[in-house]
Amino acid sequence: MGIVGDSITKAAENTATRPIPKSAGARMRFLLKKEKGSTRAVARRLGCTQRTVERYVRGDLKRPRPALAARLAEEVRKDWQPRVRKEAMAKAATRTGIVVETRARFGFTAAAGSTDDPRMRRITELLPPQVAARLLAARETGANEGDLRAIVAEGLQEQYFKDNGRRATGLQVEFTDLDYIEMSL
Structure with a gap:
């Protein structure tokens, strides 16, 4: 997935109410439970052998190599507390919205006499629940990175640049050269 999709995933992971298991054996047992x-x-999810998984579950092995440890932590995070994650996303889509912090190049299409030269800006803005709902729904249906960026750009255009419709009517914002983006639910 792209930078916006990864940011949404990270925001959802940060809603966990408990930390993921610490030991490699506990993480393996968690994944084993998820895989019935x-x-x-x-083993297929982690890219290792079935025997290696069995050894960690039994406790014969305790410290995975760095590459396996990283994959193990990533796979556990994907499945950790799915109900909490789902509730946080539903709350963002209906009541609270999503806070977006980004640094990107913003250019404008506006009325004559205004400056429309693109420039880098760092913006932190709360996008309303309607925009959050569109963004989360698009991500769930498998929208590409361009579509996700367009939804975020439209939300920032309305909230930050147009002040929720109170100024700059007719302004169109271009969202390019995305340096980073972080979201929180």
């Missing part, structure tokens, strides 16, 4: 006891499926 199939060591083969866990």
Whole structure:
């Protein structure tokens, strides 16, 4: 996924109310439970052998190599507390919205006499629940990175640049050269 999609995923992961298991064995047992006891499926997800998974579950191995440790933590985070994540997304889509912090180049199409030269800006803005709902729904349906960026740009255009319709009517914002973006639900 792209930078905006990854940011949404990270925001959802940060809603967890408990930390993920610490030890490699506990993480393996968690994945094994999620895969309904199939060591083969866990091994496929981690890119290791079935025997390696069994050794961690039994406690024969305790410290994975850095590459396996990173994959193990990533896979556990994907499945950790799905109900909490779902509730946080539903709350953002209906009541609270999403806070977006970004640094990107913003250019404008506006009335004559205004400056429309694109420039880098760092913006932190709360996007309303309607925009959050569109963004989360687009991500769930598999929208590409360009579509997600367009939704974020439209939300920033309305909230930050147009002040929710109180100024700059007719302004169109271009969202390019995305340096970073972070979101929180």
